[in-house]
Amino acid sequence: MLDLKLIRENVDLVRQAIKNKNEKADIDAILELDDKKRKAQFEFDNLKAEQNRVSKEIGTLKKEKKDASSLLNEMQNMAADIKDLSTNLSNINTALEIAMLTIPNIPHESVIIGKSEDNNIIVREWGKKREFDFEPKEHTELAEQNNLLDIIRGAKISGSGFPVYNSQGALLERALINFMLDFHIKKHGYREVMVPLIVNRETMTGTGQLPKLENDMYHINEDDFFLIPTAEVPVTNLFSNEIMPYNKLPQKLVAYTPCFRREAGSYGKDTKGLQRLHQFNKVEMVRFVHPDESWEVLEEMCNDAEEILQALKLPYHVLSLCTGDMSFASAKTYDLMVWAPGAQKYLEVSSVSNFTDFQARRASIRFRDTDGKVRFVHTLNGSGLATPRTFIAILENYQNEDGTITVPDVLVPYMHGLQVISVED
């Protein structure tokens, strides 16, 4: 959510931001509602003040055993008027709030203006693509040969996009999660949290998934609950409706959770194997920082995510997303794309974003600054990392000619010392 004052005073800026983000939002309607609201509020306040004053008089009169009936009669009408004004005011407020939720965050000035992912720019590359002296296989084939995944049975018990990890595949998946968690905790100083995977509507609205993406969420009707699409949702909302004392900032949290996404509208796209799933595992970093620090922290977080790929020795590049490809709530986003030599393409394994005060406003996450003033924090989050495509990249980059897979050094301790993944009976 944006600051209404900012919208009022920078209409053109906001209009341009909406356009650059390929979003639709009716600024004029908001300005009109805002105007109406202030007028309605003024009327209400004045009448209410009058009522409060007279009501006190009535109280005094009654205490002195004097007659107050004429005032009482008068006040009945006023009470009715106030009720009308109050209804009117809350209607306007509701409409305004709903409208405000449809306005996206404003991209940072450093973000390239562009329509689609084609306009994203590579800001840096890391690692060397391995030279193969044989034809590298795709992860699906490698997984099959080593009995790491069971896509078919996953589809049988749930549906497509719900993979089953088998034996050493399950071990590798678990190793990845634990390795990443430990790495961020020990090396980068994050604090681990384990959070609910099911959240309520308010929480889902706080981080900006709702109302826009309702169709992408798994929804539990009876309770109006949602399955989380990312740990960002529960973790960021941990401090919703709170005012943190100054010394509570910054907060660096990391959480592993499964993530659930309906992926509505993306049928037929990247469906092979683990590329696009309805349920997947992800380690997520979330930060709450002082507004003055968020841009610096964005770079730091991106680096935190990159270090995982570096430790795994997987070649990647970093994209700075253009305005049109960024999410609704983000002011700036970097995507980490890992190289998959079997598929011969880069796969997104992490998305690191600065949401500035956008989520903080929605969820009301504030802090008391050193000068005593209450301000909104800035929130950031980044995958560190999503496992499925990391899994793919490991299989494809570390495959041997015979189809076995060498375990990356850093994962060996997490694989009970196993150094090579090979067929198991």
Added chain:
RNA sequence: GGAGAGGUGGCCGAGCCGGCUGAAGGCGCACGCCUGCUAAGCGUGUGUAGGCUAAUCCCCUACCGAGGGUUCGAAUCCCUCCCUCUCCGCCA
């Protein structure tokens, strides 16, 4: 799931036979005084949001879990919902 208790300011805790309570008292915190240092003591201040304003002064409005109702007037009465705690039952 059954029975009971309860949700008030950063915290504890009054108020709850309706009005002078945005809210006593205490703790904490901030500033000042005092003090050889520390402790104690004294004084003042200390919620959020909106409006007004040059203003973080004053003044007005809203908020005592959330929403609705009764009333001239509700933290206080009524209804619905949510949550917490205790006991019982059930269960990973």
